[in-house]
Amino acid sequence: MSDLVHVCRAVRPKCYAVLWSYGEICVGCGCCAKDMEVRRKARLKYHRELLKECRAFKFDEDEEIRKIQKKNNASWVHWHERRIREMTRAK
Numbered sequence: 001m002s003d004l005v006h007v008c009r010a011v012r013p014k015c016y017a018v019l020w021s022y023g024e025i026c027v028g029c030g031c032c033a034k035d036m037e038v039r040r041k042a043r044l045k046y047h048r049e050l051l052k053e054c055r056a057f058k059f060d061e062d063e064e065i066r067k068i069q070k071k072n073n074a075s076w077v078h079w080h081e082r083r084i085r086e087m088t089r090a091k
Contacts, residue, residue: 017046
C-alpha cells in the first residue's frame, strides 16, 4: 500500500482558467482566489502564458485552414493583450 495521497477538487462553477482545468479538475492556479491581489496576479500569469502559446502557434499548411486559423489566432492574441493591459493598469 502506498503512502501517497492524491486529492482532486472539482472546478468552481465559473472557473476562470478553463483552458488549464478543462472545466473538470481545479489546477490550483489562483485565478478564482478570494484575495483580489492573488487573483489578479494569477490571471495575469494565465493570460501571459496563453498569449505566448498563441504567438508560437504553428499554422496548418492548407491555405483555407491556415486563413481561418490566422483569423482566430489574431482574435485570441488581441483578447489576451487587452486583458494583460487591463490587469497591469489595475495594480
